[in-house]
Amino acid sequence: QSVLTQPPSVSGAPGQRVTISCTDTSSSIGAGYDVHWYQQLPGTAPKLLIYDTTKRPSGVPDRFSGSKSGTSASLAITGLQAEDEADYYCQSYDNIARWVFGGGTKLTVL
Amino acid sequence: EVQLVESGGNLVQPGGSLRLSCSASGFTFSAYGMHWVRQPPGKGLEYVSAISTNGGVTYYADSVKGRFTISRDNYKNTLYLQMSSLRPEDTGVYYCVKEEDSRPRWDDGFDMWGQGTMVAVSS
Numbered sequence: 001q002s003v004l005t006q007p008p009s010v011s012g013a014p015g016q017r018v019t020i021s022c023t024d025t026s027s028s029i030g031a032g033y034d035v036h037w038y039q040q041l042p043g044t045a046p047k048l049l050i051y052d053t054t055k056r057p058s059g060v061p062d063r064f065s066g067s068k069s070g071t072s073a074s075l076a077i078t079g080l081q082a083e084d085e086a087d088y089y090c091q092s093y094d095n096i097a098r099w100v101f102g103g104g105t106k107l108t109v110l
Numbered sequence: 111e112v113q114l115v116e117s118g119g120n121l122v123q124p125g126g127s128l129r130l131s132c133s134a135s136g137f138t139f140s141a142y143g144m145h146w147v148r149q150p151p152g153k154g155l156e157y158v159s160a161i162s163t164n165g166g167v168t169y170y171a172d173s174v175k176g177r178f179t180i181s182r183d184n185y186k187n188t189l190y191l192q193m194s195s196l197r198p199e200d201t202g203v204y205y206c207v208k209e210e211d212s213r214p215r216w217d218d219g220f221d222m223w224g225q226g227t228m229v230a231v232s233s
Binding site for chain 1: 154155156157160169205216220221222223
């Protein structure tokens with residue numbers, strides 16, 4: 001069982017906005033640690049999408065954004081595109097379990 | 111170009127051993143903490159092990175503690191994972207990953223991932 005809880009799946013039509021939540025069940029996000037998000041396209045390695053909760057690496061479109069409030073973090077994707085269909089993982093640090101990942105969320109573009 | 115290339119994955123019987131390697135290029139390897147992350151077939155990501163820049167400090171997930179050993183050779187720009195007493199539940203793709211920030215911090219993200227190497231533990 002993951003320390004960080006994500007919805008198993010979300011979906012949206014092209015052009016819409018979707019959000020993926022990442023909830024702390026222990027002592028990670030709520031302890032003030034940064035959250036990071038990864039995108040994993042089918043058959044490929046994960047790619048850093050958002051780091052330090054709100055920052056985007058070079059080359060990541062500004063359609064992707066991150067936020068945090070209390071013991072939860074969120075990834076928002078606006079202007080949904082077919083190429084965004086992938087698995088998304090949040091990651092942070094936990095005082096007990098150390099580096100932790102969420103269980104992953106499968107995004108389906110309808 | 112920043113690149114991480116894993117090798118060493120294979121099919122091994124339960125109780126067996128394997129050594130994974132990760133060759134790094136395109137960045138100052140010795141300046142970054144490094145990790146191994148695995149992904150069982152059809153499942154999510156799982157942290158396995160971490161090592162500090164000089165190799166002096168290491169961390170392990172409880173599931174692999176006492177069976178796996180992480181190490182690095184900063185002259186060869188290579189990260190290793192020695193795995194022993196392998197179990198079927200160790201099956202998965204093993205990724206070598208680089209910390210995003212060269213400053214020591216617990217809650218760093220991972221900005222570079224290798225392509226992964228498959229480890230299958232089965233009789």
